[in-house]
Amino acid sequence: MDKKPIIVITGASKGIGRGMAEYYLTKGFLVAGCSRGESTLNSEDYMHSQIDVGNEREVRKWIRSIKKVYKRIDALVCMAAYAPANLLLTMTSAAHLEPVLKTNIAGTYYVCGEVAKIMMQQRSGRIITVSSMAVGLHEVGTSAYACSKSAIVEMTKILAKELAPVGVTCNIIAPSIYQSEGVDALGDEVIERAREKLTFKNNLEIEELCHVVDFYIAPESKQISGQVTHLGLVC
């Protein structure tokens, strides 16, 4: 069995997920990533799969394929997210809302569930889900996105309690602004209004986000679970 640690990252083809995949490859990890599209990341230590995390069946097959190849999973970072355009709740249709809930809530739920089964067997593992500054800011027009990211916090805290007896920790990162297509989709008006409310107004660098993941996956963090780390914002 390969002794390199194995990290699974969803939404790994673009944005923060891609940045994290590259970061952990340089740190000597084996990285298994997924996204709906192809990846241009080429490394013999990187395994990419094209799946929709909102499809339970596809998630189940994907996680099994990772288990077949690597035999274990040491860490999971659920980056895959759908950030819709800014709309008032009263203007938000089901067609607008459903992909947000499917990718952000159901997708995180399915991936965590399948990975957790493996971690329960191995009695170790680290799960990191991703919330957002949107949860605390209550910005007009972000109801769909913010409520999905709020649900992730609640889900992760409950999962943290459920998995504590088997030594698996579950924590949450809530980033402020990282320049990416996903954040751009929220629109300049929303981003700049949010930036005004941030404690630290600069865009986040990938190293800052990975630093939090490093902290959560460190062996010394084995009793830190159910926590939310906000970046850029005092909550």
Add this chain to the structure above:
Amino acid sequence: MQVSKEKAMEIIADVFESLFRTESIESKVDVNKETVVLGPGSPLDSIGFVTFITELEDRLIDETDDDIYLIINDIHEFNIASYTDQFLAVGVVAEFIEKLTEEL
């Protein structure tokens, strides 16, 4: 390759043995078709039950060389349709496995 009820019982007994060795359950279980895996009287807590299903799935994959998925909801529905019981016993799981693998 179909897994017979009898073979499934053997595999289930092996899973219980493994769970005992890895300290997922406190004491050895004398496995028979009435042994409860989910519900009152089960030696498995909720984490133990999930681990039981996951390990059983792994062993069935090894046995059949096929991609087998044990979906808890499917087992539950099979149990309700066949026995309308409020608990799940080893014998029902073995029957479910035999049916699940009959077309392999």
